[in-house]
Amino acid sequence: MTSSPAPARPERRARQGTRSGAHPGPRPRLLGPGALVALAIVVALLSLAAVAVRGANKPLSRAEQAQQIAAELRCPVCQDLSAADSPAPLARQMRQQISEGLAAGDSPAAIEDRFVAAYGETVLLRPPSSGPGRLAYAVPLLALVGAVAAGAATLRVWRRRSTQPVPERAPLAAGDRSRVEAALDRWSEEE
């Protein structure tokens, strides 16, 4: 064993700390909370850019348009099936009327309006824009606002914790200090 000069006290303390298995102090983080948020925003923006670069969808054929409109309408004689998916004769007739409407130059909105005029908004598979149905639009928005608020609050707590100074330990009593120093001296002599 090579002998080495006794280390200065603070170094001894550090070695002692490591030997006893106590936490050596705050570990450096790979990414702080701010960096994580920034990374999430960058990923979201890149995803949006990827969708934007793909360009506008090509115009739909009349049959595809009819299928799209029928998919938004409920088959009135079925249980939770769209007019596009239902094999019922009434749904078939709905698809026929949609195709005829498009051929006549009607807009998809005008075609939908005709079914709404006869059946009410319940014929639409998307939630109604009035009455309690508005909850279906409001709840995700409220959840998003709540999540953003919760995220912001968590970030603030993290930031406050990371900037708070580590509390000083209470000074050792004179008797304890002398015992610790004696133990450290014995230990360095053994090494």
Next chain:
Amino acid sequence: MSRTGRRAALLSVVVVAVLGIVALLASGLAHDPKAIASPLVGRAAPDFRLEGIHGSPVQLSHLKGQVVVVNFWASWCAECRTEQQALNQTWSDFRDSGVVVLGVNFQDQRADAEAYLASSAVTYPNVEDTESRTALAYGLRGVPETFVVDRDGHIVDRVIGPVDAGRLGATLNTLTHRGTP
């Protein structure tokens, strides 16, 4: 806010959310699925011209000035048989008071419809909605379904399922301004 305060706030939010969901489910269970409001009630009845099963074509707008009971039915529909007597009775009671009962056959075979009419002693006019265009215009959700059209051509009542002779009679009495038949 203290930890206890935060816990109480979180618990309150959870309780309110659970109560809201329970209230929503309860209101759904209390709702009669057959009581679907028709946006057509109070509006002009969609006009149609359909081929008669036994007679000449019928155009609704040509019946303006009379009260019309438009009844959608099919020979394969069990509930249509349930209400048949009430419809026959209504026709018999009100035909001289300016009321027309008009049967609209829905998604049926011609021969089956004719056999049904013969076996049910139906004497009021019946037409065939071969392409279900009229059914769609009236927002039909199944058969039987009945619409009452007033003298001005406006829909004043809609019945999903078998008609009740008493309710139909009361409506027609009001519309024809006559007393109890």
